[in-house]
Amino acid sequence: MAGAEGFVEADNAEAIITRIEHKSRKIETLLKQYKPVEALKTALEGTYAIIGDERCKSAHWLVVHRAIMAIKDVDGMLSSLDPEYYDILMKGRALMQR
Template sequence: MAETEKSAGSDNTEDILAKIENKSLKIESLIKQYKPIEAIKIALESYPPQDKRCKYANWIGVRKALMAIKDVEGILRSLDPQYYDILMK
């Protein structure tokens, strides 16, 4: 029984990682289109669960979006407050 739960959790993690990878591709596309605000919003949406691999994979996308921004302070001011908590996590 515990083995089945562990396997299901692993599958769920793999699904989440696949979604994060797709989100990363969208972020890269938006960065190439010079749309950093949209990229950071996509990066911060659907914050992953506490699994370390998922959090790290998601952080890579957030970092890419942040690094593409020239005026970080201005972008952060333009974001909805709901994103601040996610950024701090």
């Protein structure tokens, strides 16, 4: 995934927030269908677009957190997660700790 690190303009940030809200609704639907791993993968998609704006980062990782909290076997999920998604999850965790 190509990262777009750096400054995110306010107009672009609003568009990203709108996409995150849409993604959140999709994740809630997946969780209601008892598909928490699919919900997590959906939450992690497009992560590159949020780097640089704190509002976007926070909104995005709240969505990711919601998906993770629905998974009962987190260790099993982490061991079976595709390397791409695992990498995104670990990089996001590091970003949020800054």
